[in-house]
Amino acid sequence: MKPILCLALSLALSAPALVQADPRMPDEMMRGRSSQYQEGFRDGFREAVRMMNGGGNSGGGNHWGRGIHILSAVYSSNRGGSCDFTRRLASQANGRNSFNFASNDGWCGDPAVGHVKYANIIYSCNGREQSVSVRQERSTTLRCY
Known part of the structure; x- marks a missing residue:
């Protein structure tokens, strides 16, 4: 995890009353900081709010609640070149019982122009890892029932 993201996450988690009462971004903490710092802080703050609202680990067999969880x-x-689109897919598929997935350059560009690509997805469903x-x-359908 990026150090800036860790800082933002720890700040947000250390003040749960502030986040629960008002989940708006504390802009005063980002004044005068670089755009990279601000982006990391926003990511960490959003993740902390999501976790405190029940989106984090919930215990039991499935650590991410019901439905699909993209890992x-x-x-x-195979000729080289790759891109990671975990966050993007997770934002669309997590929590659903099924998700129609089409493998194409639209997810994160073309990492190997002129070569055949594969989308390799690992996800959890009811505590069981699937790939x-x-x-x-x-295309295929990711399922979790």
């Missing part, structure tokens, strides 16, 4: 999503070619590999321009 890893990478679009790559799928989807060839470029093909």
Whole structure:
């Protein structure tokens, strides 16, 4: 985890009454900071709010609540070149019972121009890890019942 993200997460978690009462970003803490610092702080703050609102670990067999939980999503070619689209896919699929996934350059660009790519996805469903590999321009349905 980026140091800035850790700082933002720890600040947000150390003041739960502030976050629960008013989950707006504390802009005064970012004044005069670089854009990279601000981006990391925002990411950490949002994650802390999400965790405190029940989106974090909940104990039991499935550590992420019900439905699909994306652990890893990478679009790559056997010839080299890859890109990680875990966050992007997670924002659309997490918590759902099913998600129609199309493997294409739209997720994170073309990491290996002229070569066939595969989307390699690892996700959790009811505490069980599952994986799928989807060839470029093909689709599948991620399921969790």
